[in-house]
Amino acid sequence: MPDFFDKRIAMAHGAGGEATRRLVEGLFQPAFSNPQLDSLSDAAIIDPPAGRLAMTSDSFVVQPLRFPGGSIGELAVNGTVNDLAVSGARPLAMTATFVLEAGLSSEALRWEVTAMAEAARRAGVPIVGGDTKVVEHGKADGMYITTTGLGLVHPHADLGPQRIQTGDRVILSGPIGNHGMAIMLARAELEIEADIESDTRPLCELTARLFDTVGAAVHWMRDATRGGVATVLNELSRDADVRITISEESVPVDDCVRGACELLGLDPLHVANEGQFIAIIAADQAEAALAAMRSTPGGERACFLGEIERGPMSRVIARSAFGGQRIVDMLIGDPLPRIC
Amino acid sequence: MPDFFDKRIAMAHGAGGEATRRLVEGLFQPAFSNPQLDSLSDAAIIDPPAGRLAMTSDSFVVQPLRFPGGSIGELAVNGTVNDLAVSGARPLAMTATFVLEAGLSSEALRWEVTAMAEAARRAGVPIVGGDTKVVEHGKADGMYITTTGLGLVHPHADLGPQRIQTGDRVILSGPIGNHGMAIMLARAELEIEADIESDTRPLCELTARLFDTVGAAVHWMRDATRGGVATVLNELSRDADVRITISEESVPVDDCVRGACELLGLDPLHVANEGQFIAIIAADQAEAALAAMRSTPGGERACFLGEIERGPMSRVIARSAFGGQRIVDMLIGDPLPRIC
Numbered sequence: 001m002p003d004f005f006d007k008r009i010a011m012a013h014g015a016g017g018e019a020t021r022r023l024v025e026g027l028f029q030p031a032f033s034n035p036q037l038d039s040l041s042d043a044a045i046i047d048p049p050a051g052r053l054a055m056t057s058d059s060f061v062v063q064p065l066r067f068p069g070g071s072i073g074e075l076a077v078n079g080t081v082n083d084l085a086v087s088g089a090r091p092l093a094m095t096a097t098f099v100l101e102a103g104l105s106s107e108a109l110r111w112e113v114t115a116m117a118e119a120a121r122r123a124g125v126p127i128v129g130g131d132t133k134v135v136e137h138g139k140a141d142g143m144y145i146t147t148t149g150l151g152l153v154h155p156h157a158d159l160g161p162q163r164i165q166t167g168d169r170v171i172l173s174g175p176i177g178n179h180g181m182a183i184m185l186a187r188a189e190l191e192i193e194a195d196i197e198s199d200t201r202p203l204c205e206l207t208a209r210l211f212d213t214v215g216a217a218v219h220w221m222r223d224a225t226r227g228g229v230a231t232v233l234n235e236l237s238r239d240a241d242v243r244i245t246i247s248e249e250s251v252p253v254d255d256c257v258r259g260a261c262e263l264l265g266l267d268p269l270h271v272a273n274e275g276q277f278i279a280i281i282a283a284d285q286a287e288a289a290l291a292a293m294r295s296t297p298g299g300e301r302a303c304f305l306g307e308i309e310r311g312p313m314s315r316v317i318a319r320s321a322f323g324g325q326r327i328v329d330m331l332i333g334d335p336l337p338r339i340c
Numbered sequence: 341m342p343d344f345f346d347k348r349i350a351m352a353h354g355a356g357g358e359a360t361r362r363l364v365e366g367l368f369q370p371a372f373s374n375p376q377l378d379s380l381s382d383a384a385i386i387d388p389p390a391g392r393l394a395m396t397s398d399s400f401v402v403q404p405l406r407f408p409g410g411s412i413g414e415l416a417v418n419g420t421v422n423d424l425a426v427s428g429a430r431p432l433a434m435t436a437t438f439v440l441e442a443g444l445s446s447e448a449l450r451w452e453v454t455a456m457a458e459a460a461r462r463a464g465v466p467i468v469g470g471d472t473k474v475v476e477h478g479k480a481d482g483m484y485i486t487t488t489g490l491g492l493v494h495p496h497a498d499l500g501p502q503r504i505q506t507g508d509r510v511i512l513s514g515p516i517g518n519h520g521m522a523i524m525l526a527r528a529e530l531e532i533e534a535d536i537e538s539d540t541r542p543l544c545e546l547t548a549r550l551f552d553t554v555g556a557a558v559h560w561m562r563d564a565t566r567g568g569v570a571t572v573l574n575e576l577s578r579d580a581d582v583r584i585t586i587s588e589e590s591v592p593v594d595d596c597v598r599g600a601c602e603l604l605g606l607d608p609l610h611v612a613n614e615g616q617f618i619a620i621i622a623a624d625q626a627e628a629a630l631a632a633m634r635s636t637p638g639g640e641r642a643c644f645l646g647e648i649e650r651g652p653m654s655r656v657i658a659r660s661a662f663g664g665q666r667i668v669d670m671l672i673g674d675p676l677p678r679i680c
Contacts, residue, residue, distance in 0.1 A: 010674075011674045011677045012672075012673050012674040014401075014566075014674070014677070014678075015566055015567065015671060015673070015674035015676075015677065016565065016566025016567035016571060016612075016671065017566070017567045017571050017670050017671030017672060017673070017674070018670045018671065018672050019672075019673070019674075020566070020567075021575070021670075039500065040579075041427060041499070041500070042396060042423040042424075042426050042427050042562060042563070043394035043395060043396035043423050043424055043427035043429065043489075043491070044394065044395045044396065045392055045393070045394055045427070045493060046392065046393045046394070046395055047392050047393075048388065048393055050390075052385055052386065052387050053385070053386045053387075053388055053490075054383035054384065054385055054386070055383060055384050055386055055433060055435060055468065055469060055488075055490055056382055056383035056384065056435070056469055057435035057436070057437045057469060057470060057471055057486070057488055058437065058471045059437040059438070059439050059471050059472075059473045059486060060473070061354075061439060061473045061475050083382040083383050084382075084383055086382050087381060087382050087383035087385070089383065093395060095395060095396070095397035095488055096397070097397045097398065097399040097486050098399070099399050099401060099439065099484050128395065129395065129396055129397060130397060131397055131398045131399050131486075132399075133399045133400070133401045133484075133678075134677075135401050135481060135484075135678060136677075136678075138478065139479075139480065139481045140479065140480060141475060141479045144439050144473075144475075144484065146397070146399060146437050146471075146486040148395075148397055148435055148488035149383070150393075150395055150490065151383070153385060159381075160379065160381070222382060223382070225356065226354075226355055226356025226357070226360070227355065227356035227357045227360075231356060231357050235361070239380075272356075330357050330358045330361075331355060331356065331357030331358065332352075332357055332358050332359075333352050333355070333357070333359075334350075334351040334352040334354070334355035334357070334359075336355075337351045337354070337355065337474075337476075338354075338473075338475060338476075
């Protein structure tokens with residue numbers, strides 16, 4: 001197998017000629033190797049099992065490229081795997097494209113390619129194709145990665161805001177805010193020291209477990225990435241025209257994350273996550289769903305967050321233990337730019 | 341339908357909150373509207389017809405964003421449609437993701453979104469999903485677009501370098517070099533004036549016509565984008581371990597393109613195209629294939645370029661009318677950076 005020895009990425013690596021071929025055959029192909037990719041054709045050929053397919057794409061521009069608990073490459077794979085997962089699908093195939101800044105060290109690229117290969121293995125998805133473009137130094141920020149996932153929808157999955165009913169329970173998969181705060185602290189613009197790691201991870205096993213256990217009683221799911229849990233719930237509230245009440249003290253937030261949020265004046269409900277999701281479950285199956293999640297590795301800290309009500313307003317309301325309540329808004333502005 | 345009134349793109353448009361929603365619902369959704377996209381879920385759900393699928397992704401970083409004959413948005417749609425086409429597939433669905441530079445005028449984005457919608461309509465493919473990220477001013481170059489296409493492979497398509505046989509004919513779909521030279525001249529760094537337009541267009545009808553007419557006699561296809569016809573033929577020569585001889589005078593090049601190439605010292609065989617492809621056809625079906633292409637709109641200038649031979653060397657050889665011959669190499673370096 002040829003190796004890729006060039007020290008830095010140059011414009012020629014994006015030109016489609018000899019240098020591109022060296023990069024593809026020396027770095028990408030050995031790392032991601034699978035039959036579809038290895039054909040190095042213009043498109044990967046896939047023979048899908050019968051059923052509905054899910055397709056999703058995300059671009060990743062996180063800064064810094066590496067941070068406690070993960071890196072842009074790992075995020076790019078997990079983020080797309082999770083968009084499939086919360087759509088009720090298990091991943092079948094993924095593509096990855098790169099926009100590289102000329103001058104980027106090949107080591108930095110190799111690190112991310114290795115992280116992607118490892119994340120893809122963990123999620124059980126082959127990276128079947130991709131593309132590389134190079135722009136001049138100063139026209140990107142190291143690298144941007146775009147991934148697209150193709151998944152097979154679980155036969156029992158039937159999701160959408162139109163399925164939401166009064167009394168449905170809101171389940172959250174685990175503690176929130178870790179990804180966003182890990183990125184903030186990694187930027188080192190702040191004088192806060194805390195041991196916070198990104199929660200990036202694939203969610204497809206947890207969501208598959210939910211469908212296997214309670215099937216169509218899962219009414220709606222979404223991963224709480226940019227904009228955090230607050231934005232996800234507000235979008236649902238609007239799309240389904242329901243009021244969502246959550247219990248302030250049942251929001252799981254690690255102490256160090258809560259402390260960092262308080263110092264920065266951020267509501268953990270607005271902070272991005274990369275390994276947590278919200279599921280809306282029919283009331284009579286909610287206990288079974290929560291039990292299934294808690295007994296699955298990575299779901300131990302799943303919890304009930306609140307429930308679906310009708311009017312008088314389609315808003316998200318947080319109730320405190322002392323009887324107070326507040327409106328939880330969508331994220332406005334961008335307090336944590338380039339979080340993913 | 342809400343409209344998008346913000347004058348310029350700001351970081352908040354990539355934050356996933358209220359501003360992102362305004363951009364998506366005010367600009368992307370009205371332009372691309374279709375049932376899968378309109379659900380605004382994490383993934384588009386697709387019910388594919390039975391058969392093999394093709395999946396392909398490309399990132400686009402062309403500079404300038406608009407040029408004679410096209411723009412980055414049109415290129416992003418056609419480029420991916422064409423990667424499906426030369427894989428023997430007709431497009432079923434496409435996703436599009438954007439990395440936008442903060443400060444970009446909303447008008448520039450609206451122009452590209454409109455161009456994409458129009459190109460997608462022309463190719464008959466719905467844009468079913470996407471993503472938007474925003475990076476600080478100076479961390480991108482206006483915008484980068486990534487598209488992924490999912491296509492249904494023609495039942496008669498059976499393509500690959502292993503299918504190449506001695507005597508196969510090389511067909512080229514039309515004149516070459518227009519895209520690359522249009523971009524070079526649009527950059528206005530050169531003092532050359534010429535009326536050259538990019539050849540960007542969807543190729544799916546031309547390729548479908550080939551399969552309908554000669555079916556499995558199509559042994560291999562590729563669009564001659566980055567690196568041009570020379571790079572495509574060199575890759576085939578290597579992958580199939582064959583010698584490819586082309587006739588120098590049968591290479592169709594428009595006069596103004598040839599003139600611009602001569603001034604710049606470029607071989608038109610190395611210049612990128614966005615609307616031309618190479619097909620390798622079994623000898624006994626080659627005339628029928630060429631006739632089918634020539635009778636299809638957009639294929640009138642298709643021609644025989646050369647043929648497949650065996651050894652002594654797996655190279656690409658160009659023969660002149662006077663009996664001379666030269667080795668045609670792959671593109672080395674990057675004389676025309678950011679061509680797509």
